[in-house]
Amino acid sequence: MSPTVISRPAADSVLLRELEKSQKGSRGVERRLLQSTKGGIQxxxxxxxxxxxxxxxxxxxSLSKDEQNQIHKECGEWHEELVKTGKSPRGSALQPGATARTFRLQDGKVVMTDGPFAETKEVLGGFDTLxxxxxxxxxQIAAKFPGLKAGGAMEVRPHIEGSCEAV
Known part of the structure; x- marks a missing residue:
């Protein structure tokens, strides 16, 4: 699909409509992104x-502090490169799993438990939106994530835009 260029005077009137347009793709959600260009908005x-x-x-x-800091540094550089190239609008590391609280509905009552949802070796340590x-x-981007070297894992999921419906 070739980019559509919108003239600057028309840009204000269509900006909101263009941002709201979306189509479901076969592999994820497609979004219209408006980027400034010299001749208009692309x-x-x-x-x-x-x-x-x-x-x-x-x-x-169990890694040394130096090894932990090196992994953190490399992950930060990986994320900053994604931000710089416009691939990541947001992302964040999370505090340790022990700081989590999980809520469930049991017998009609909301129950809060300390820690992550499931008892597993791996906990959610952060996220990135690409x-x-x-x-x-x-x-290709996920395969280059530096945290993999420290035994981390990255799960990639396409977004669903709009309401979720059973099919």
Whole structure:
């Protein structure tokens, strides 16, 4: 799909409509992104994905402080490159799993428990939202995540836009 260029005078009137337009793609959600260009606003189609970053806290915290800091540094550089190239509008590391609280409905009552939802070795350590032109592109980016070297894992999921409905 070739980009559509909208003239500056028309841009104000169509900006909101263009941002609200979306189409479901076969591999994820396509979004209209408006980017400033010299001659107007350029509209391109991308898909959004969330990359869920998991880590084995026991394994990670058994690394030396220098090794932990090196992984944090490399992950920060990886994320900053994605921000700089316009691929990541947001992302964040999360505090340790012990700080989590999980809510469930049991017998009609809301019950809060300390810690993550499931008893597993891996806990959610962070996330990144990526805007990519294809599923293959997001997979290539995820494969370069530095946290994998420390035993981490990254789960990539396409976004659903609009309401969720059973099919």
């Amino acid at each position: 509209s391109t189609t991308t898909m959004q994905y969330t990359c869920l970053i998991y880590l084995d806290e026991k394994k990670f915290y 805007e990519c032109d294809s599923f293959d592109e997001v997979l």
